[in-house]
Amino acid sequence: MSIEKHVLDAMVQGQDVDRKYWEQLFSEPDADELWFAAIERRRQIDRFTKLVSMAPRIASGLQSARRLMRKLAETVGRIAVTGETDSLSYSLSASGDGDIPDDASREINILWNHECIEELPPGLRLSFSSESLKCWHYQMVQNEGWLTPEDTWEVVAEDGPVILIFFDKEVSSLGITDALATKSNRAVLTIIPLE
Amino acid sequence: MDDLTPDDWTLEGRNKFVEEHRDRIVLIIEHAAESLDDEKVSKVFGAMEKVPEAVINRFLVPELDSSKLPCADINVFSQLDFWIKHKTGGRTGAAGQSCFPSPDIDELEGSVDLAINPIEKIATTLKQLNSKVDADLVGFWLEANKKLKQYAVDQFWDSAEDTFRNTSNAQRTRYKADACFRFNYLHLELGNIPEVRDHSARVNYESKYFQKGNNSPQYVYRGVEPESHQTKHEIRTFIMRLIEQLYSMNEDFDAIERKLLIPTLKKALLDVYEFDAGMREKGWGLLSTLKNNKVAV
Numbered sequence: 419m420s421i422e423k424h425v426l427d428a429m430v431q432g433q434d435v436d437r438k439y440w441e442q443l444f445s446e447p448d449a450d451e452l453w454f455a456a457i458e459r460r461r462q463i464d465r466f467t468k469l470v471s472m473a474p475r476i477a478s479g480l481q482s483a484r485r486l487m488r489k490l491a492e493t494v495g496r497i498a499v500t501g502e503t504d505s506l507s508y509s510l511s512a513s514g515d516g517d518i519p520d521d522a523s524r525e526i527n528i529l530w531n532h533e534c535i536e537e538l539p540p541g542l543r544l545s546f547s548s549e550s551l552k553c554w555h556y557q558m559v560q561n562e563g564w565l566t567p568e569d570t571w572e573v574v575a576e577d578g579p580v581i582l583i584f585f586d587k588e589v590s591s592l593g594i595t596d597a598l599a600t601k602s603n604r605a606v607l608t609i610i611p612l613e
Numbered sequence: 614m615d616d617l618t619p620d621d622w623t624l625e626g627r628n629k630f631v632e633e634h635r636d637r638i639v640l641i642i643e644h645a646a647e648s649l650d651d652e653k654v655s656k657v658f659g660a661m662e663k664v665p666e667a668v669i670n671r672f673l674v675p676e677l678d679s680s681k682l683p684c685a686d687i688n689v690f691s692q693l694d695f696w697i698k699h700k701t702g703g704r705t706g707a708a709g710q711s712c713f714p715s716p717d718i719d720e721l722e723g724s725v726d727l728a729i730n731p732i733e734k735i736a737t738t739l740k741q742l743n744s745k746v747d748a749d750l751v752g753f754w755l756e757a758n759k760k761l762k763q764y765a766v767d768q769f770w771d772s773a774e775d776t777f778r779n780t781s782n783a784q785r786t787r788y789k790a791d792a793c794f795r796f797n798y799l800h801l802e803l804g805n806i807p808e809v810r811d812h813s814a815r816v817n818y819e820s821k822y823f824q825k826g827n828n829s830p831q832y833v834y835r836g837v838e839p840e841s842h843q844t845k846h847e848i849r850t851f852i853m854r855l856i857e858q859l860y861s862m863n864e865d866f867d868a869i870e871r872k873l874l875i876p877t878l879k880k881a882l883l884d885v886y887e888f889d890a891g892m893r894e895k896g897w898g899l900l901s902t903l904k905n906n907k908v909a910v
Contacts, residue, residue: 424651429743434744441736463644
C-alpha cells in the first residue's frame, strides 16, 4: 500500500510522524518524487489558505472553477486526469533561486487542465503561449473581464489576488460561469502578489 | 493571517471563531480534503461533502488541547492528518506518539544496537533529519540514495560505484551532496565525537544547518543577525574538520554506511560550502580517498 497523502503532508511539514512511515517512504521506489509532490501540495494548500484570508470571494470562485474542471475530467474523459504534480507551477518557478528582477517578463506555457496558485512579485509581466489558447478570463475583487491570447498580464499589488482562467475554445461571449460549464479544456492560474 | 488566529481557545472562543469565519473555514477544509484525497479520508469522514462538518465538529469538542495543534491559525483546518488522528483517537493518523510509541531518538543516540536493522536505523535518522532541515533537502537525500534503497531493501550486493545519473543541474547536485552530508552527520553521530563536540564552531554549524528555514535555497537557517565573515570562516573550518573526521573513520564504515556516504563524496560538496582553492584541494584529497576505498564486507 502506498503511503497516504495526508501522512506525507504531515511529514513534509516536519511534524512528528511514527518511524514506520519513514520506513515505508524509504521503501517506495519513487520516494523522492512522492516527497516533492507532497511539498508542492502543501505549498498549494498554504497558498489557498492565504487566498481565503485575503479574498474569500476570489477563493470561492477558484474552488468552483477547480470543481468544474474535475467534474468535466470525470464525465467527459477526454481531458487528461491531473497528475500528482502541477507542471504549470513548475514551469512558473523553474528559474533558479527565485530571484526575479523587477519589471521582468515571463512566458508561461499553458498546460491544459492544470491548476495552481503562485505568489509573484509586483511588476512581473506574464505572457501566455499555447497553440490552442483561444481566450482567457481574469477575475479580481474589483473587476473581471476577457482577454485575448496576445494580451499580457502585469502583477499589480493593488489588484490583490487574481484568478486567470484559460480556454481552448472561443467562449468569451459568455459569462465566466457559463464558459466554465462548456466542454472545453481550461487551465487556472491564481496569482497572489508578493508583498 | 494574523487576524485569522483564534485568540481564545476555550470552547466558547472556538465557537465564536467558527461562527465568524465559517465560510472561510469550509473553503479551507474542502480544498485540503480535495488535495489530500485518498481512501483514508473517506473512510474516516465519509463522503467528501461531509468532511468540513466533521472537521469543524472535531475543532469544537470541549477537550481540544490547543497546545497539541500543528499550527495555531486558521490554516489548522487544512491539517487533515491531525484531524483524522483526532477523530480516530490516534488509531489511523500518522502524527504524534500517542498511539505509536517509537523509541526516543535521544535514547538511540550513542548506542550501537546491532539488533536494529539498517532500514530502521536509516528511518530513524531520516525522521530526525526532517525535524531539523528544510523539506526539500530530505527530498534531495531520497533522490541521491535511490540506489542504496534498493540495496538496503533487497539486501542485494552491488558494487559501491557511484552511478547516479547527473542529469539535473549543478545546483541540484550540490544540494543533494549537502543533504547527504547533513544526513551522515546525524546518522554517524559525528556531533557526539569528543573532538567534534567540543569544537568552538559546532553550535554555530548546527544552528545554521540543523534548523528549518523557509525551504528555499540555500536551505540554511538565517538568524536575525547577518552572519559575520568570522563566523562563516569558523563554520567552514568546522566542516573541513568533519571531512577529516570521516576520513579518519574510513576503515570503520560498514557496507551500508559506506553506501550512505557515497553521494556526499563529490566536488559539488566542496562547492556548496564555498571553500577556497587550498581547502578545496585538501577536501577533495580526503573525499576521493574515501570514495576510492572499495570496502570488503
